[in-house]
Amino acid sequence: MSDYVPFAEPTLDEAEIDAVTRVLRSGWVSTGVEADSFEKEFANYVGTRHAVALNSCTAALHLALLALGIGPGDEVIVPTITFTATAAAVVHAGATPVLADVEPVHLTLDPEQVEKLIGKRTKAVVPVHFTGRMASPGPLRELCDQHGIALLEDAAHTLPASDGPYRAGQVGDVSAFSFFATKPITTAEGGMLCTDDSRIAEEARVWSLHGLSRGAVNRYRPGARAAYDVDRPGFKYNMSDVQAALGRVQLAKADRLHAARTTIAETYLRELDGLPNLRLPAPDTADNLSSWYLFPVQLRLENMQADRDAFRDELHELGVGTSVHFVPLHHFSWYAENVVRDGQRFPVADAAAGRLLSLPIFPAMDDGAVERVVTAVRKAHEGTRS
Ligand SMILES: Cc1ncc(COP(=O)(O)O)c(C=O)c1O
Incomplete structure (x- = not known):
């Protein structure tokens, strides 16, 4: 199946291979000068004063909550349409996640629902920029300021x-x-934690490396002092220089990779427009730009002979890989049993849940691959119309 279009693939070429090889030959592969440079370059790109390089976004969410002083007895509001890591990080911090429904256009955290859920124990709100579309930044910032609670962005899908x-x-x-x-x-x-707050950055840095007062590179340097203090039982969340070298090359290409994703999204929006049983994501506007990490479509199942999984199988047979983002958290057993409150309902997320399907959208797709996806979606759509 050489013509098979996978759901996703990284865009890596000789520059990344050279950068990684350079670090492998350098004599230092753990956290060091590459991670330090990556942090500075990333902070500059995002526009924050600090960036802390970590081994995952999950670690960044966890440490952000700890650095904000959130723990047992505190509540943190997260959208039900997200990956489990968003809410699991709240549990890792010892706090209680509170699930909120999403708004119907972009399926991102609904500020009106958030407002209803804010109570005395609420300490933070975690909007997820689902698929790469920012989650109501103005209203959520205002709401958090009004109530004196923290805003932690789950920006896993965005850049930029x-x-x-x-x-x-x-x-x-x-x-x-x-x-x-x-x-x-x-x-x-x-992953990367970004903030303008020096205290949050410093707290996250210490938590990320066992609670040590001095990182390894500063202990192993010729002539450096080996002594360090431990002021807490920290975690092992640091990023290696091998990863950071890869990240620096990728970051330098970020705008180009974003432009390629945007072009594919525009092609899908144009070529798949008008298919009656397919609801396409909202397009960019002049001042609202998605990272187009994902291209989620919603199937109008009431008019179709197939369900979402049958439609996915059909696309697979036609040579196109797809995925599902996301099964709402309240549909999973652990969240249903431990997090959902009595009588709580999520009508918007429930209406979208069985219909969501993500099409391939990655920068390495050439025109032929995009065309194959368009043709396959049209054909599957035709075959499943009732
Ligand atoms: C919305 C969201 N948040 C957090 C994560 C966790 O990211 P990581 O795998 O880097 O820990 C993901 C991963 O897919 C995600 O989709």
């Missing part, structure tokens, strides 16, 4: 994205990015 004056990563008191293999830029696995 903006909504009016807001840019992903700059709106929250702290934000968390992912460099997982399929993300807008990758370090194979990795």
